[in-house]
Amino acid sequence: MNDSVAVKMETKQRIRAIADELGYVPNLNAKGLANQHSYLIGVFFSNLEIGTSSSFLAEVIDEINKNIPSEYSVSINSINKDTAQVLQKFDGVLIVSQSNSDDHFIDQMVQRKLPLVVLNREIERSDVSNLAADEYIGAKNITEYAIRLGHTRFGFIKGLSGFASTDQRQNGFYDALDEHQLNIDPDFVKEGNYLPKSGYAAMRAILAGSTRPTCVFCANDDMTIGAIRACSDLGYRVPEDISIFGYDDMRYSKYLIPALTTVHKPTGLIAERGIKLLTQMLASDEEIAPIKEVIDPTPIVRNSVQDLR
Incomplete structure (x- = not known):
């Protein structure tokens, strides 16, 4: 049943046929005791209570479940909780990091010599596999698209303070305005928490206020849902009265009314590559060299930004 090379293929096939007939299922707990594996992967998010949108969480977990080997299970956790006591039970760890405050936790994983992959945020250390998206260029490109359509008076709903994505998306947005000699009214800038x-x-x-922007950048699509509803409640039409664009390209974005212009962050691809890399590390008897990859997001043009030219 363990596919031992010491057993002839003919014998293996006979045993497996009998096992199927009897409905035998291997006991992973017993197997784990024998080879000192738990067959459990820990997935840790920066903060499950604040700042991690349900849409982002669902997409990451869905990709992990689609690509994890059948013998493994997944445990979803939050970094901000006391996790030191439970780390021993994991064969490997995926950290979906959003904040520099996660660095201490990453250090703990490295010290414990647990197989580890960090997703979502680009980290400075080179001894850990790390897959992320270029949040800065994604925000800059989509803002420049709105500027090309003739928008000069922008509003901005930024994300949760302390998250790396908040700073990078904000910097990309402001740099695009600066390069086109555009200013933003401070009254048009508000902080959200990604929900x-x-x-x-x-x-x-x-x-x-007495004046309004012609176009508002919401730093993620979940906040865009609330922003569009607020416009509707106050009698403003999107995009005829006010244009809106988001970030992330969540699965529902193309079904909103209007369909949302946004940035496709390759969250699914990052999660897929991350879990495949981690399971490759778990299956290998040799140490695998750390992999570093930063993937460019893609602007997605739909119907929520009006052409003012």
């Missing part, structure tokens, strides 16, 4: 409710509140605050 729809915060996008709703921020957009209502932006529209409460």
Whole structure:
């Protein structure tokens, strides 16, 4: 049943046929005791309570479940909780990092010599496999697209303070404005927390003044849902009265009304490559050299930004 090379193929086939007939299922707990494996992978997010949108969480978990070997199970955890006592039970760890504050936790994993892959945020150390997206270039490119359509008066609903993606998307947005000699009214800049409710509140605050922007950048698609609803509640049409673009290209984005112009962050691809790399590390008797990869996001043009030219 363990595919031993000491057993002839004919014998293996006979035994497996009998096992199938009897409905035999290998006991992974017993197998784990024998070879000192738990067959459990820990997946850790920066913060499951604040800042990690349900859409992002679902997409990452879905890709992991689609690509994990059948003998393994997954445990979903939050880095901000006390996890030191449970780390011994994992064969390997995926860290979906959003903040520099995760660095201490990453250090702990390295010290424990656990197979480890860090996803989502580019980290400085070179001894850990790391897959991420270039958040800066994604935000800069989509902002430049809106500028090319004639927009000069922008609003901005930024993400949760302390997250690397918040800083990178903000920098890309502001650099695009600077390169075109555009300024932004401070009253048009509000902070959200990547969740729809915060996008709703921020957009209502932006529209409460005597003037309004022609186009608003929401730093993720979940906040965009709330922002579009706020526009509707206040009698503004998107994009006829105010244009909106988001970031992430979540699976629902093309089904919104209007279909959302956004940035496709390759979250699924990053999660898929991450779990495949980790399981490759777990299956290998030799140490695999760390892999570093930063993937460019792609602007997705739909119907939520009006052409003012």
